[in-house]
Amino acid sequence: MTRAAAERLSHDPIPMSSPDLTQAERDAVAEVLGGAWLSRGSQIQAFEQAIAGYVGARFAVGVSSGTAGLHLAVRACEIQDGDWVLTTPYSFVASANVILYERATPIFVDVDPATGNLDPGATAEAVRDLTAGGASAEHWLPKQGWRRGGRLKAILAVDVFAQPADYDALAPLARDGGLYLIEDSCEALGSTYKGRSAGTLGDIGVFAFYPNKQITTGEGGIVVTDREDWAQMVRSLRNQGRAPGDRWLEHTHLGYNYRLDELSAALGRVQMERVEDLIAKRERVAANYAERLKGIPGVETIPVSDSTTRLSWFVYVVRLDRELDRGIIIERLAARGVPSRPYFNPIHLQAYFQERFGYREGDFPVAEALGRSSLALPFSGIMTESQVGRVCDALEEVLGSL
Numbered sequence: 001m002t003r004a005a006a007e008r009l010s011h012d013p014i015p016m017s018s019p020d021l022t023q024a025e026r027d028a029v030a031e032v033l034g035g036a037w038l039s040r041g042s043q044i045q046a047f048e049q050a051i052a053g054y055v056g057a058r059f060a061v062g063v064s065s066g067t068a069g070l071h072l073a074v075r076a077c078e079i080q081d082g083d084w085v086l087t088t089p090y091s092f093v094a095s096a097n098v099i100l101y102e103r104a105t106p107i108f109v110d111v112d113p114a115t116g117n118l119d120p121g122a123t124a125e126a127v128r129d130l131t132a133g134g135a136s137a138e139h140w141l142p143k144q145g146w147r148r149g150g151r152l153k154a155i156l157a158v159d160v161f162a163q164p165a166d167y168d169a170l171a172p173l174a175r176d177g178g179l180y181l182i183e184d185s186c187e188a189l190g191s192t193y194k195g196r197s198a199g200t201l202g203d204i205g206v207f208a209f210y211p212n213k214q215i216t217t218g219e220g221g222i223v224v225t226d227r228e229d230w231a232q233m234v235r236s237l238r239n240q241g242r243a244p245g246d247r248w249l250e251h252t253h254l255g256y257n258y259r260l261d262e263l264s265a266a267l268g269r270v271q272m273e274r275v276e277d278l279i280a281k282r283e284r285v286a287a288n289y290a291e292r293l294k295g296i297p298g299v300e301t302i303p304v305s306d307s308t309t310r311l312s313w314f315v316y317v318v319r320l321d322r323e324l325d326r327g328i329i330i331e332r333l334a335a336r337g338v339p340s341r342p343y344f345n346p347i348h349l350q351a352y353f354q355e356r357f358g359y360r361e362g363d364f365p366v367a368e369a370l371g372r373s374s375l376a377l378p379f380s381g382i383m384t385e386s387q388v389g390r391v392c393d394a395l396e397e398v399l400g401s402l
């Protein structure tokens with residue numbers, strides 16, 4: 001039996017995701033361990049330069065997670081108690097949590113049914129109504145949990161599943177409305193929008209490096225911007241609010257420990273040397289999936305919009321026919337050694353969002369419909385063709401058994 005055939009027959013579980021690491025990463029981390037600087041050394045600087053150069057941003061500031069980066073982006077924009085921020089309910093919960101950290105109010109706008117990204121038409125209406133205030137503004141606000149006298153301050157867009165939101169529509173809305181545009185590009189390192197790099201399409205962008213992302217540092221993230229004052233502020237806030245010129249144990253601002261250590265940065269630096277290869281491998285696996293899924297009824301792949309000139313593939317998500325029972329499909333796939341995940345339970349339906357703002361099922365029907373029908377299949381750049389085959393065979397078998 002060939003190895004591929006053996007693998008096909010085997011019921012070894014297939015991991016949901018896997019980092020793609022080589023000896024070069026291990027050597028780089030070991031080298032840091034052999035030296036004196038485990039934090040605030042040369043690795044973080046090299047990593048920041050690599051990211052800035054790759055995406056074409058003037059500044060990049062490494063932080064301890066994508067969430068930390070988003071929080072600092074919100075702080076850089078001076079979003080405060082009572083401010084309003086327009087954002088998407090169809091995302092990983094961190095993109096809205098960072099607004100809550102500053103006691104501002106996330107105001108959700110429903111998403112485009114094709115891409116799952118912020119719907120630019122609805123966003124335009126929301127900006128118009130919220131700027132006008134009064135009764136028309138209340139249509140967009142949650143039932144409870146916000147303060148009168150709030151002011152719309154920013155749009156926080158998410159490049160969901162690595163596909164950039166529609167920035168040629170969103171950027172003018174932000175500019176004309178005097179709003180900041182924050183780009184949560186935590187799933188999109190390497191994607192491009194009309195040839196421009198994800199992460200650089202708003203005023204400030206954030207990438208994340210958890211092990212299932214395009215590159216990993218273990219835990220980690222980075223903030224990118226062209227604004228020097230913001231880069232400086234983010235540098236200060238990640239380091240307990242120490243500003244340039246502050247002496248040891250002097251802290252100009254209320255800051256955090258959001259630093260990225262040297263071990264993580266060294267890992268990220270080597271991953272960035274391999275980034276083109278890492279993304280090319282993800283593209284190959286995704287193409288393989290698309291080919292294999294074509295003939296399976298009840299399963300659709302997510303459309304890639306014309307404005308997405310490169311998709312760096314964060315996860316591989318399919319949409320199931322609305323009649324199908326996703327819970328049973330997940331169970332039966334698991335019994336065949338194939339993990340899968342429902343992506344995403346929309347943010348407004350998370351327990352604390354419901355409790356605090358009074359959100360209910362039906363408030364954002366497009367996000368909810370996508371949330372009910374989407375299924376992430378195992379995915380990484382190191383998946384073999386036969387593993388993709390096993391996943392697709394299992395899916396076909398399970399759907400046939402319903």
Ligand SMILES: *Cc1c(COP(=O)(O)O)cnc(C)c1O
Pocket residue numbers: 065066067068091092094095158184186187208209210220221
């Ligand atoms: C991964 C991710 C983040 C940040 O995640 P961390 O685990 O904090 O690094 C933020 N937003 C989105 C949409 C993400 O997918």
